[in-house]
Amino acid sequence: MLTIITPCSRPENLDTLRASINFDLIQRWIIVHDSKEPKAVYDHPKILEISHPTPPRGCAGHAQRNAGMRHVKYGLIYFLDDDTIMHPDFWTLVPDFADDQFYTFDQQRWDGFVSTPGGIFKGDTPRLRKIDTAQYVVPIRMARDFDETSYVADGLFIEDIYLRFQHEHVYFPVVACYYNYLRK
Numbered sequence: 001m002l003t004i005i006t007p008c009s010r011p012e013n014l015d016t017l018r019a020s021i022n023f024d025l026i027q028r029w030i031i032v033h034d035s036k037e038p039k040a041v042y043d044h045p046k047i048l049e050i051s052h053p054t055p056p057r058g059c060a061g062h063a064q065r066n067a068g069m070r071h072v073k074y075g076l077i078y079f080l081d082d083d084t085i086m087h088p089d090f091w092t093l094v095p096d097f098a099d100d101q102f103y104t105f106d107q108q109r110w111d112g113f114v115s116t117p118g119g120i121f122k123g124d125t126p127r128l129r130k131i132d133t134a135q136y137v138v139p140i141r142m143a144r145d146f147d148e149t150s151y152v153a154d155g156l157f158i159e160d161i162y163l164r165f166q167h168e169h170v171y172f173p174v175v176a177c178y179y180n181y182l183r184k
Contacts, residue, residue: 003075003077003078005077006068006080007061010083011082014041021080026046028048031047031048035053050071060154078136079154083180100168102162105177107132107135107179120175129155142165
């Protein structure tokens with residue numbers, strides 16, 4: 001089963017994120033608020049909200065990702081940032097996911113970062129600076145903590161998994177996620 005983890009510093013976007021999630025296809029959505037004070041936006045059986053403030057040297061929601069992972073005991077994890085939404089084609093891939101492999105796919109971008117036609121960022125190379133957090137789904141058993149002080153920790157996270165479990169990688173050559181969708 002799939003668990004979505006969202007590091008949250010933009011609670012005003014949560015309703016839009018929630019509307020894009022197919023709750024029939026997930027085990028849980030974990031929202032990790034960047035806050036010392038407990039926050040609860042939703043009363044839903046598949047939503048867990050916790051608070052975890054960013055440490056003084058932390059960045060990019062990595063402390064919140066680590067806190068969210070501590071609440072997952074089995075299955076797959078997917079990181080959904082609070083400035084984007086789920087791509088509708090992502091849900092067509094979920095039935096093909098197995099708990100013993102990790103998955104990557106392509107991303108639609110609007111930020112000028114990618115010069116490829118249509119702004120497609122390929123997910124075929126799970127290496128540092130070659131993939132974004134939204135482009136992978138991994139079994140929790142393969143995950144190690146993010147480096148909370150490194151902006152590029154998301155790339156280091158998936159590169160570490162790729163180097164240790166290269167033969168368990170499945171690449172779907174389809175766009176199944178967005179980049180900063182709510183900022184475009």
